[in-house]
Amino acid sequence: MKAQTDSLVQFFDFENAAVRKDGLSALGGTAAMHGVQALMTAAPLLLQNHALQSATEALQAALDVRIVDILAAAWNTRQELRQYLDRTKFPANQIIDHIIAKHDVHSTHKPRLQIMLDQSPVGPEIEFEVIVGLTVEAAVLRIQDARIMGARMGKIFGTGTIKCEGATLFSRPTKAVTLPLTVSFGTGLAIGKANDAAIAA
Amino acid sequence: MSHTRPWYWPVLGLAAFLAILFATTAGAQDGDGRPSAREEQLLTDFLILAVKPEGDDQDYKLVEIGKAKLDAATLDTVIKKKPRDFLGLGLGLGGSDDERSYNPAAEAAQCRAACAANSQCRSFAYVPPNARQQLGVCHLKTLVDATLGAMTPVPNPDEKTQSPREPDTGYTKDPPIRETAPIEIPPRETQVIETPTVETAPPKPERPRAETPPPPRLPPITVEPFPMPPRMIAEAPPRNIFSPTANIEPPPPLPVRIDEPIVVTTSEEAPVRPRKPFPLWLALVSIAFMLGGATLYSHSHRKRLRTRVSTRLVSNGLDRHSLGVQTSAQPDIGLRFVVRQSAAVGAPGTRIDLFPSGALA
Known part of the structure; x- marks a missing residue:
């Protein structure tokens, strides 16, 4: 069940010290961080170095997005699933397994951070771009009462990059994503509502 | 003098x-300490006391013997x-009545x-004895009121013929007393100590x-x-000790061997x-304790310093999340299954209907 809760932190191997160090050095070379460090010249060197560390930790918090949620949100955008909204044709007690053949899921979101010194903002906000690409061999969505109750997935391959001001901070080559074969969405995701919260059981 | 400086005058x-001011003060001080000549003329006896020895030579008692001036x-x-x-005479001081030592x-x-x-x-x-x-007689003197008439001071035997200050006024307050006989007092035995003020100390008799x-x-003398030692007579010419060929005897060996340690012994041998x-x-x-303390302090300091810097997550970006699902070019061969009965597969009445979907439909 741990794999079901894997997020983009594990996807980008953010907890790896070597990967994190490379990302920190790349982040320190951006113009935004140069500006922040210029504003913190009077502060001790320890604080200047800690600003990078703090930004990385905040980015890690922004990457706390489960992969299955990304997949569910992506599947929910399929137009073919909207047919199950017809209750006369698909009654509520009817369980439908909808099969999706091999497909690619693209996800992009842009978290924004603000470095603070003594509770005061230092410099402008720093925007990151998190790009995730997932290739799903096949997936069977269990649908009931116009809700996606769960899914069974085949092999998934994923790649992704985290950029800041055009500079790549973290990059993940295309490799298999460890996810369970069966994923349950609890009470289910309402079809047609993109931002419906999914609770994994 | 035509060009005097401003501070001169x-x-x-x-x-x-x-x-x-100094001269005035000095004059006032001189007048206070000593009576003037006029005051000396107005001084007269008002009490005559006899110095009476008691018990010891150094104990005295003054006995009144008169209240006005008396001649000798x-x-x-x-x-x-x-x-x-x-x-106080005849008390047996030393056994003799007339001979008495006095100070x-x-x-x-x-x-x-x-x-x-x-x-x-x-x-x-x-006046000593x-x-x-x-x-010994002590004359206490006071001033006579000039308005009533001046009194003649007590005539001192020495000053009787010599004192130029003795005025002859013709009358006196005291009753006249005639001198019965001329007084012959050797000057060395008569010692008059007269001090103008009480504070003046009389001169001590010289021992x-x-x-x-x-x-x-x-x-x-x-x-x-x-006595000088006899000089040696030179028997040979002096040697040239600076020449390299001079035969100089080597110095005698040192009495102390250097290679041996010198042991100094003290009289008080402390253990x-x-x-x-x-x-x-x-x-x-101790070192570990100090290092631990330093590390703990450094860690605490760094921790407190780091709390000053923080990063706020303004947005996780999911509000502008862009998602897309791109299917491949292959046809959709997915099937739709409809379960009419319960999932008891072993039941004899179970029937599963398969409805084709996708491209096969």
């Missing part, structure tokens, strides 16, 4: 003022009329004290000096030559305690 004036003969008569025990300085001090104790007294005169007067013994007789070495484990523990 003020300073000169100030100096003159100070000089006048009258005073002698008054003293002789007094009982001998009243005046003029102590008796004068008694007289001075009597004057100081009497508010009417302005001056006093002490002599051949005719067996007791008789002991005769210095004659210097010892020394033998006559003779001069003797200091030498062997010093215990500092235990290694204690040193290591």
Whole structure:
């Protein structure tokens, strides 16, 4: 069940010290961080170095997005699933397994951070771009009462990059994503509502 | 003088003022300490006391023998009329009645004290005992009111023929007393100590000096030559010690061998305690304790410093999340299954209907 809760932190191997160090050095070379460090010249060197560390930790918090949620949100955008909204044709007690053949899921979101010194903002906000690409061999969505109750997935391959001001901070080559074969969405995701919260059981 | 400095006259004036002030003060002080000549003329006896020895030579008691001035003969008569025990004579001091040792300085001090104790007294005169007067007499003097008439002061035997200050006024307050006989007092035996003020100390009598013994007789000084050792007569010419060929004898060996350690012994041999070495484990523990403390402090300091910097997550970006699902070019071959009955697969009445979907439909 741990794999079901894997997020983009594990996807980008953010907890790896070597990967994190490379990302920190790349982040320190951006113009935004140069500006922040210029504003913190009077502060001790320890604080200047800690600003990078703090930004990385905040980015890690922004990457706390489960992969299955990304997949569910992506599947929910399929137009073919909207047919199950017809209750006369698909009654509520009817369980439908909808099969999706091999497909690619693209996800992009842009978290924004603000470095603070003594509770005061230092410099402008720093925007990151998190790009995730997932290739799903096949997936069977269990649908009931116009809700996606769960899914069974085949092999998934994923790649992704985290950029800041055009500079790549973290990059993940295309490799298999460890996810369970069966994923349950609890009470289910309402079809047609993109931002419906999914609770994994 | 035409070009005087601006501070010349003020300073000169100030100096003159100070000089006048000093002279005035000095004159006032001189007038206070000593009676003037006019006051000395108005001084007269108002109380005559006899210095009566009691018990010891150094104990005295002043006995009143008159309240007005008396001349020397009258005073002698008054003293002789007094009982001998009243005046302290004949008490067996030393066994002799007439011979009595006295201390003029102590008796004068008694007289001075009597004057100081009497508010009417302005001056006093002490006459020590002599051949005719067996007791020391203290004259306490006061001022005579000039408006009533001046009194003649007590005639001092020495000053009777010499004092130029004695005025002849023709009348006196005291009843006239005739001199019965001329007084012959050797000047060396009469010592009149008269001080103008109470504070003036009388001169102490000089102690008789002991005769210095004659210097010892020394033998006559003779001069003797200091005996010198006889000079050696040179038998050979002196050697040139600076020439390299000179045969110089080597110095004698040192009495102390250097290679041996010199042991210094002291009279007080203190016990030498062997010093215990500092235990290694204690040193290591101390070092570890210090390092631990330093590390803990550094860690705490860095932790507190890091709390000043934080990063706020403004947005996780999911509000502008872009998602897309791109299917491949392959046809959708998915199937739709409809379960009519319960999922009890082993049931005989189970029927599963398969409806094709996608491209096969």
